[in-house]
Structure formats: C-alpha cells, structure tokens
Amino acid sequence: xxxxxxEVLGIKYPIIQGGMAWISDAKMAAAVSNAGGAGIISCxxxxxxxxxxxxxxxxxxxxxxxxxxxxxxxxxxxxILEVICEExxxxxxxxxxxxxxxxxxxxxxxxxxxxxxxxxxxxxRLEQNNADAIVVEGMEAxxxxxxxxxMALMTQVIPEVNIPVVxxxxxxxxxxxxxxxxxxxxxxxxxxxxxxAEECPVHDNFKQKLIEAVDTDTIVTGQTIKSAVRGLxxxxxxxxxxxxxxxxxxxxxxxxxxxxTNKLAxxxxxxxxxxxxAGQSLTPLKKIEPMATIIExxxxxxxxxxxxxxxxxx
Amino acid sequence: xxxxxxEVLGIKYPIIQGGMAWISDAKMAAAVSNAGGAGIISCxxxxxxxxxxxxxxxxxxxxxxxxxxxxxxxxxxxxILEVICEExxxxxxxxxxxxxxxxxxxxxxxxxxxxxxxxxxxxxRLEQNNADAIVVEGMEAxxxxxxxxxMALMTQVIPEVNIPVVxxxxxxxxxxxxxxxxxxxxxxxxxxxxxxAEECPVHDNFKQKLIEAVDTDTIVTGQTIKSAVRGLxxxxxxxxxxxxxxxxxxxxxxxxxxxxTNKLAxxxxxxxxxxxxAGQSLTPLKKIEPMATIIExxxxxxxxxxxxxxxxxx
Numbered sequence: 001x002x003x004x005x006x007e008v009l010g011i012k013y014p015i016i017q018g019g020m021a022w023i024s025d026a027k028m029a030a031a032v033s034n035a036g037g038a039g040i041i042s043c044x045x046x047x048x049x050x051x052x053x054x055x056x057x058x059x060x061x062x063x064x065x066x067x068x069x070x071x072x073x074x075x076x077x078x079x080i081l082e083v084i085c086e087e088x089x090x091x092x093x094x095x096x097x098x099x100x101x102x103x104x105x106x107x108x109x110x111x112x113x114x115x116x117x118x119x120x121x122x123x124x125r126l127e128q129n130n131a132d133a134i135v136v137e138g139m140e141a142x143x144x145x146x147x148x149x150x151m152a153l154m155t156q157v158i159p160e161v162n163i164p165v166v167x168x169x170x171x172x173x174x175x176x177x178x179x180x181x182x183x184x185x186x187x188x189x190x191x192x193x194x195x196x197a198e199e200c201p202v203h204d205n206f207k208q209k210l211i212e213a214v215d216t217d218t219i220v221t222g223q224t225i226k227s228a229v230r231g232l233x234x235x236x237x238x239x240x241x242x243x244x245x246x247x248x249x250x251x252x253x254x255x256x257x258x259x260x261t262n263k264l265a266x267x268x269x270x271x272x273x274x275x276x277x278a279g280q281s282l283t284p285l286k287k288i289e290p291m292a293t294i295i296e297x298x299x300x301x302x303x304x305x306x307x308x309x310x311x312x313x314x
Numbered sequence: 315x316x317x318x319x320x321e322v323l324g325i326k327y328p329i330i331q332g333g334m335a336w337i338s339d340a341k342m343a344a345a346v347s348n349a350g351g352a353g354i355i356s357c358x359x360x361x362x363x364x365x366x367x368x369x370x371x372x373x374x375x376x377x378x379x380x381x382x383x384x385x386x387x388x389x390x391x392x393x394i395l396e397v398i399c400e401e402x403x404x405x406x407x408x409x410x411x412x413x414x415x416x417x418x419x420x421x422x423x424x425x426x427x428x429x430x431x432x433x434x435x436x437x438x439r440l441e442q443n444n445a446d447a448i449v450v451e452g453m454e455a456x457x458x459x460x461x462x463x464x465m466a467l468m469t470q471v472i473p474e475v476n477i478p479v480v481x482x483x484x485x486x487x488x489x490x491x492x493x494x495x496x497x498x499x500x501x502x503x504x505x506x507x508x509x510x511a512e513e514c515p516v517h518d519n520f521k522q523k524l525i526e527a528v529d530t531d532t533i534v535t536g537q538t539i540k541s542a543v544r545g546l547x548x549x550x551x552x553x554x555x556x557x558x559x560x561x562x563x564x565x566x567x568x569x570x571x572x573x574x575t576n577k578l579a580x581x582x583x584x585x586x587x588x589x590x591x592a593g594q595s596l597t598p599l600k601k602i603e604p605m606a607t608i609i610e611x612x613x614x615x616x617x618x619x620x621x622x623x624x625x626x627x628x
Contacts (some may be wrong), residue, residue: 004627120530120597121530138463139463140466147530148454149452149453149463149483150463151483151484152595155484155490156595158489170463172469173469175469175496176465176468176497178496178623179468179494179496179497181626182620182622183619215462216433216434216435216461224559244559245538247560248561279466280466281466281470282470283470284469306626309620310624312496312620314327314616314617
C-alpha cells in the first residue's frame with residue numbers, strides 16, 4: 001500500500017485543497033495549512049509577480065507546508081515554473097497539459113510534484129516519471145473536468161499504481177473522506193467544500209448561491225469541444241450549453257464565449273453572466289464558517305465513519 | 315440508520331443485480347439469487363408472455379428471492395404490472411418514469427417496491443410514497459443514466475432519507491461495495507460486473523469486448539436530447555455522438571437511430587452497429603466465471619476492505 005499523503009507532505013490530515021483559479025490565494029491556502037491540511041495557491045490567469053507575492057505572503061501566514069497549482073494551458077507556465085523553483089513552496093500540483101517535463105526541474109528545486117491525472121494510463125505514466133503522488137479527479141468536481149467519475153477512478157486507478165493517490169471529485173463530507181481512504185486513497189482533495197470558508201476570497205454572492213444550491217444544480221459546458229467545465233446552472237451556463245448542443249457555434253466561438261466568465265463570477269460576483277464553477281456535492285455547504293471549523297468537522301466525521309466499519313455486516 | 319437490503323429482501327449478501335434489457339433473464343437472475351444476492355429479470359422490450367414465462371422459470375431454478383425490473387417507458391407497462399402482481403416475484407425495481415402509481419398495486423400483491431431514483435428530491439418523494447427501499451444510480455453506470463455520480467449521490471442522498479438506499483454505478487469490486495456500505499448504503503446494485511458471468515446470456519462477442527475494455531472506453535449518447543445512455547465506444551456510438559453534437563439531427567431522428575441497437579449488441583453480438591451498454595468500471599472484468607465465484611470473491615474482498623478500516627489513520 002502506498003504512503004499516506006500526510007507522510008509525503010508532512011501534514012496532519014490527508015486533505016488537500018484544490019487549486020481554484022481567481023480564488024485560492026495565500027490567505028486561503030494558509031488557512032487550510034494552518035488547519036492541518038495542505039492549501040494551494042492557484043496560478044491560473046495570474047502573472048509571475050502575483051505568484052511570487054502570494055507564495056511569499058503565504059510563508060508569513062503559515063509555517064506549515066502549502067502548495068501551488070500550475071495550469072498547464074497558461075501561456076506563461078514556463079516563467080511561473082521559474083518563480084516557483086526560486087520560491088520553493090512544499091509542493092506543486094499541475095494538470096490540463098503534459099506534466100512530465102516539469103517533474104525534474106521541480107525535484108531539483110526540492111519541490112514535491114503531484115500531477116492531476118484523469119485515467120489509469122496517465123496515472124501509470126506519471127508513476128514511471130517519478131511523480132511523488134497523483135491527484136485523480138472525478139468528473140463530479142467543479143471547474144475543468146474529465147469524463148471518469150470518482151467511484152470509477154477509485155475502482156480502477158488505485159490498484160494499478162504504487163504511488164500515493166489523492167482522490168478528488170464530489171467529496172464534501174467526512175463520510176466521503178472515509179470511503180476514499182477505505183478504497184486505498186492516500187488522501188483527498190476538496191475544492192467546492194472550502195468555497196464557503198470565511199477565509200475564502202470568492203465573492204459573497206458566490207458563497208450565498210452555493211449555500212442555496214442542491215445536488216441537481218450543476219451543469220457541464222464545453223463537453224462538445226473537449227473543454228468541459230462544471231459549474232452552477234445560471235443564465236450564462238444554460239445558454240452556453242444550449243448553444244453548443246445546437247451545433248450552431250464553432251469551437252473558437254465557444255472558447256471565446258467562455259473567456260473571462262470564471263473571474264466574472266468569482267471576483268465580480270456576477271451570478272448571471274459569470275461561470276460559477278462548482279462540483280456536484282453541494283448539500284453539505286450550509287453556512288460560512290472558519291476553515292479550521294470545516295476541516296475539524298470533516299476529520300471528526302471521517303473518524304466516526306471509519307469506526308463504524310466494524311459494525312457493518314456482509 | 316436504515317435497514318440492510320438483506321433484511322428487506324431476506325437475502326444473504328447486500329448485492330442486487332441490475333435489470334438489463336435483452337440480457338437479464340430467469341437463468342441469470344436465479345444464478346445471482348442462488349449465489350446469495352438478488353437477481354432481477356428485465357422486462358425492457360419484452361412481451362407479457364415472456365415476463366410470465368421467465369418468472370415461472372426462475373421459480374424452478376431458485377428457491378431464493380428474486381426481482382423483476384419494469385421499464386416505465388415501455389408501452390405495455392400496465393399489462394406487465396398485472397402479470398407481475400399475479401406471479402408475485404419477491405420485489406420489483408422500476409424507473410425512467412413515475413413509479414408512484416405502481417407502489418400500491420404491488421404492495422397489495424405482497425411484492426416489495428424498490429424504485430430507481432437519480433437525485434435527493436425524488437428519493438424523498440418515494441420515501442413519502444412508501445417505497446420499501448430505493449436504488450440510487452450514478453451516471454458511471456451502463457445503459458440509461460442521469461447526471462449525478464455515485465460519490466455525489468452517496469454524499470447527498472443517503473443522509474436525507476430513512477429508507478434503505480441501494481447504491482449503483484461504477485461499483486465493480488469488493489472495495490467499492492465496502493465504500494458504499496461505509497457511507498451508509500443498505501446495499502449495492504451491480505450490472506456490468508455480472509455481464510461476464512457464465513450464466514449471463516449476453517452474446518459472447520460482448521463478453522470478450524468487455525474483457526478487453528479499459529476505464530476510458532465508454533461514451534454517452536443521447537445527452538443532448540435527455541435520453542443519455544452509456545456504452546462502449548464503437549462505430550455506432552462514436553458516430554451517433556458526433557451527429558448529435560453537430561446539431562444536424564432532430565430529437566426524433568436521434569431516437570430512431572438508437573432504436574434496436576441494444577438488442578443488436580446484446581443478442582446478435584454486432585460490435586460495430588450495436589450499442590454495447592456498459593458502465594465505466596471495466597478493468598475488474600478479466601474473465602468469464604460462474605456467478606457464484608464472482609459474488610463470493612466480491613464479498614471476500616468487501617470483508618477484507620472493511621477489516622482494514624481500523625488501520626486507517628486520520
């Protein structure tokens with residue numbers, strides 16, 4: 001059995017916060033790390049100066065390990081890599097492109113490398129290319145997604161690799177954490193659940209919308225052009241999906257239509273024209289609380305769930 | 315906590331076989347029930363005479379409880395209900411339509427009613443309408459699917475109802491069964507995993523194709539017309555999806571194009587023009603084995619997985 005992600009990263013609880021573009025900054029990441037998990041600063045859409053400043057800021061806010069997420073579709077990914085190698089956060093997660101060329105330079109800088117992979121084939125490839133762990137993300141997650149679900153990935157990826165597998169997608173309570181660990185996951189990554197943390201800088205309109213949302217409230221845009229993004233149903237996302245399913249827009253037109261909509265929702269709080277990226281497990285999001293409260297209650301519930309295993313008869 | 319499905323149905327193991335149109339017949343259902351689970355005869359696409367004959371045949375092949383699945387889109391569903399009430403199998407699963415009007419007549423005949431539901435709202439509705447249990451199916455399942463995944467449904471549905479919840483979708487090994495039970499499921503329903511049982515009458519071409527298939531080999535057709543079906547990628551399903559994403563076919567044309575393709579794959583073994591309905595968790599399907607061997611190995615692995623819970627640190 002692979003090591004726990006706690007051993008890999010030197011953290012207390014096997015919970016990583018997902019990198020969320022335009023949202024997860026130094027303050028949010030430090031809050032997760034201070035609570036015993038591992039926070040992640042997102043570089044999506046950001047300048048190298050922003051990334052350097054946030055890493056430095058996070059170091060003043062926590063003495064615990066935290067990470068940085070590199071979006072491999074970003075045009076400035078090579079410059080961001082340089083900054084990260086200089087500033088040396090504990091680890092890097094990266095995906096939506098080929099992570100292999102990034103492993104060696106990050107390792108040389110003493111940084112752990114945790115690629116995000118969507119299937120068995122890529123999981124094996126990253127194991128062969130010396131990844132320290134992998135994040136495997138089901139399509140119930142928010143934001144950019146693949147096609148396999150968390151249950152299908154836990155069933156098929158975990159037995160096939162010997163490196164630690166962090167499961168993501170649809171996990172929003174302690175029962176989900178317990179189930180992932182029971183199936184052999186080394187830890188979990190959670191994004192949407194942390195959006196309602198006090199320390200999360202997402203616009204308050206966004207938080208309120210999440211608290212009201214139920215299980216059936218998400219929609220996937222961009223599937224037909226292999227650029228699938230999950231978010232809440234609203235004017236933008238429903239009209240976008242209707243347009244793409246009509247076949248009346250080109251790939252270029254659809255990509256252009258989506259550009260800037262994540263920031264519009266997350267930063268500006270536009271709940272009609274913005275893309276409100278979020279995963280399917282929404283009902284556990286009931287109120288705005290401190291990150292430490294959220295993480296402690298997740299861990300308490302996960303422990304209680306695991307303790308019940310001995311009473312299950314089969 | 316709700317009762318185990320074992321108590322509800324009087325079976326040994328909390329494993330139900332999914333109803334699979336043109337596939338799950340008396341022989342297959344009896345094999346599952348004799349192995350300690352609960353088999354299900356599918357009525358999809360069948361005549362009332364077929365249904366009566368298969369129920370009678372199953373009674374000669376097993377003295378254990380078995381069920382029947384009614385496809386509520388079938389034009390002859392009311393006649394099939396009559397036959398079922400006369401022949402009295404232990405239970406009925408039913409979905410893809412409104413199951414509420416079926417509860418009372420089936421209960422009067424002494425038959426347990428287990429609707430298949432895709433979200434929290436319908437789960438609560440069926441609880442209020444006296445369902446004995448519900449099957450909640452994630453979109454990683456094969457055949458007709460909804461949009462929520464197994465992890466999202468386990469997270470959100472199980473805490474919201476007090477009746478037993480049987481989880482389905484992507485569960486194909488003992489680890490998945492253990493995880494579902496740990497999250498509070500009363501049992502699991504599995505379909506694809508049983509397609510490679512010796513007693514399963516699906517065409518041998520189909521079985522061989524499943525054994526070769528990997529995690530990324532499924533595709534969903536009919537999403538754009540709210541008639542989503544998951545199956546293996548092949549000439550038919552890839553061309554169908556390309557056509558629907560092009561926006562160049564009407565809903566009627568798409569529905570017509572799909573008609574008969576399930577039977578073509580399952581009965582005739584046409585692996586190019588047929589729709590090979592199957593779920594995402596394909597790698598555990600390694601060989602053709604007796605149903606009893608498959609079920610015993612699932613239970614052994616589920617028990618071993620649950621026993622490991624005490625060693626998990628969080």
